[in-house]
Amino acid sequence: MASKKSILRKIQIVITKHFDTPEDAFNFFDKSGDGKLSKKEISRLLKEAEINGFIRGIVTSKLIEGYDKDGDGYISWKEFKVAVNEISKKTK
Structure with a gap:
């Protein structure tokens, strides 16, 4: 099973290598455009990270x-930034 650090590293790679900014x-990944990431949208991000x-x-x-x-069961932009x-700090 993948370690927490390796999972976080994969997420960081997707965010930093494929996008200009975290925003x-x-x-x-916010396919619904509602300003929040649902479980399905977060799962899509993790799929891109090859989890x-x-x-x-x-x-x-x-x-x-x-x-x-x-x-609320979602990840808002503010929560995503946190x-x-x-993740950036933990993968250094």
Whole structure:
């Protein structure tokens, strides 16, 4: 099973290598355009990061659990920025 650090590194690679800014990444994965990432949209980001199906479901839930500060079940742009900053620090 992939380690937390390797999963975070894969997420960081997708965000930094394929997009000019974290906001571009957020907007790309926010397919509904509602300013929030749903479980399905976060799962799509993880799929791009080559996180396999079984782990992807667990990681999606853990990301929402860890970064959804307002408790609405989604990741807002503000919450996404916090996550990206923490991921950047943890993968150095």
